[in-house]
Amino acid sequence: MTQILPAAFSPALILIIGGLLAGFLPRALRNLVGLATVVISIVHLLAYGFPGFGEQLLFGERTLSGLDITMIRVDRLSMIFSIAFHIAAMLNVIYGWRHATRLEFSMGLIYAGAAIGGTLAGDLLTLFIYWELAALSSVFIVWAGGGHSAFKAGMRYFVFQVVSGLCLLAGLVMHYASTGSVAFNSFITGSGALADLSPAAVLILVAFAIKAAFPLVHTWLQDSYPKASAVGTVLLSAFTTKMAIYTLARGFAGLDALIVIGCIMTAFPVFFALIENDLRKVLAYSLNNQLGFMVCAIGIGTPLALNGAASHAFVHIIYKALLFMSMGAVLVRTGTTKASELGGLHKSMPWTTVFCIIGAMSISAFPLFSGFVAKSMITLAASEAHLVFAYLVLLFASAGVLEHSGIKIPFFAFFAHDQYAPSITGKPRPAEAPAPMIIAMGLAAFLCIFIGVQPQFLMALQPFEAEYQAYTQAHVVTQMQLLLFAILAFALLVKFKLYPPELPSVNLDVDWLWRVPGRIALMGAVRGTAAVWHKVWWGIRAVVGKSINGLYTTHGPEGGMARSWTVGYTALTTAGVLGVVLLAVFFLN
Incomplete structure (x- = not known):
């Protein structure tokens, strides 16, 4: 297929730009923009060609502050996920034709673009940027469900996504410090045992595990997805977890x-x-x-x-x-x-x-x-x-x-x-x-x-x-x-x-641990910290107050330093100061 856009221009950016434009358009126009951006994006993706087994095509390679960046890596693993994400984006545009709000529609396209960008990323820095963009855009989709429960679920969802991003960033920095590279390839060394992973690889694995909803960190999914709207839940089901599956397949x-x-x-x-x-x-x-x-x-x-x-x-x-x-x-x-x-x-x-x-x-x-x-x-x-x-x-x-x-x-x-x-x-x-x-x-x-x-x-x-x-x-x-x-x-x-x-019932999952005892522990820690700070602050105020009072006693209008001094006493003080200065100069030289 003929490349309709520069090869270094990621298909992800087409959807992201389309999402930004859609946020300012009336429903009829934004629906057409949504369809057009998905079609243009997938045509641009397919124009790269389908590499053979073991082959890869690299685009957008550049050096940024000493880091070798590869914005687009096209191989068979990234292609199958990118095609699936485009299909999901198209289905979501059609499904939300009448019922998607302006926010959901806009954030949905940006969310899909972030997932595709992360799948095509050839280095960890590019992956991190799209990783965080996916988190930011998807939390708005949760909040678009409306109501206090959706807001609270979105906040809990966002906390998990931010922790995932922080782990990825920390792992990226440690990996670069130890290898001098930010390339995103397999982190498996030796026999494939967990103990053989480097500390940087473990942090990156934790980042991927959170978004893949591993056991004990899975409840953000059941907590947030049902709180979104009818359109929002379909959007959420397609991208975050599958992007995590892709990264696991690529790295681990x-x-x-x-x-x-x-x-x-x-x-x-x-x-x-x-x-x-x-x-x-x-x-x-x-x-x-x-x-x-x-x-x-x-x-x-x-x-x-x-x-x-x-x-x-x-x-x-x-x-x-x-x-x-x-x-x-x-x-x-x-x-x-x-x-x-x-x-x-x-x-x-x-x-x-x-x-x-x-x-x-x-x-x-x-x-x-x-x-x-x-x-x-x-x-x-x-x-x-x-x-x-x-x-x-x-x-x-x-x-x-x-x-x-x-x-x-x-x-x-x-x-x-x-x-x-x-x-x-x-x-x-x-x-x-x-x-x-x-x-x-x-x-x-x-x-x-x-x-x-x-x-x-x-x-x-x-x-x-x-x-x-x-x-x-x-x-x-x-x-x-x-x-x-x-x-x-x-x-x-x-x-x-x-x-x-x-x-009608409420079923308890492991999130009960941080919703009930965890919340109690957190609030206790907050109150304890506030009490300690209160004591420290009042201690500092007391010390500073006494110091100021002492200075006022000696240097204030009524203090000893403010009273009149005789000429002789002033001359003696001046001579003493000059003597100290002369001695200091003599010994220092």
Whole structure:
């Protein structure tokens, strides 16, 4: 393709500039600007060409204050993520055509541009700039949800993002001090053990871990995403965590600890999602679960596993956006996504129901849907690496995904107890989702099916060379057995009333530690610091006051130094001072 802009001009800047312009335009014009900037950006990206395996193209290379900067690095790993981010940006522009606020629309384009810029960054300094821009733009999207809870959630979200940025900056400085370079390449040395990492690499890993929502630092995701608007949640689901997955794949592929961490990430959200009443929060936990598959694959580190991580990130961006879009449509029409307040919506929202089921089948990895193509790649990589425990955990997590996202989301939102039967509840049935939302969901659903039926198009984007066939008898039979038994388990649990009921409730996660005892400890520390400072300040005031009083006593209008002196005493004092000066000059010379 012909390059329409200078090669050193990043596609990310097109979206960022478009986002800035959109903030000053009326809705009709900013929608057109949004579409145009996404199209121009992806055309500019594809014009770089698609490098071969192991090849990379570098643009925007320069030296800045002694630092070698590479603003754009195009290789197969950065390309597959950048293409996925452009698809997400396009879907979000269409989905928010009528309902995105000026702030959400503007920040959404900037957010997408920051994610693409970070993915294309060839050095840590450029990555840091886009890393922080993504954090800053996304927090406005959380706040755009409106209300005090969204503001507080946004503040907590921002704290996590700032800590991540500080860790990345500190790691960058330490890495430059020890190596003299800020190039962004693999930090793995030796056997791939965590103990072999340098202190700088550990700090950078912590920065990536926070944005990837590792266990114990994951709750910013479940806290903030459901607080955003219907449009904002779809925006948030696509970029931050997948940018972190990209950086992990770039910098820490083959790190053994990631296998264990990934397994934990896939397993624990299953239990939280099953008992959660807010369906958007269920999807947030499900997002955590899906990230675990990618992190585990990065830890395995083989070409097949890394292809699985990249492919899973690609399809996950699409089908997770589809699920969040369907719940967003429900929120727009009903004002809630609480399972205890929904049901029966398939009668008046049939298109949204169908699209949600397609997203559910994709995330559950049914054959002929996109999730199957990518997820089986990761389980196969674990099997080939003889990681039996990891393989079993991934199978359990796959069954759990079906339970909470594949079945629970569409069942309780669109079927189950009919909350909108006029003869029973008296509530009018909500209308179908607005046309732009239907179009966006339709496009995402088409991609979920297209990739599942024609996986060769996704395989052509693979970042590493590895043999893989998605539709083998072993893959299909194993997955279908798993899915059918999971469906049977759900049916039996519901039949015998053993499935966790959908009740209005607040489920505690590890964020309770800093929301309750952590907040008490913080406020105690604040009060203690204030008390100490109060005592120190009054001590300083007392000392300074006494000193001033003493000076006033001797030098004030009534002090001894202010009284009249005789000529003789003055002459004697002057002679003494001169004598001291003469002695000082004599001895110093």
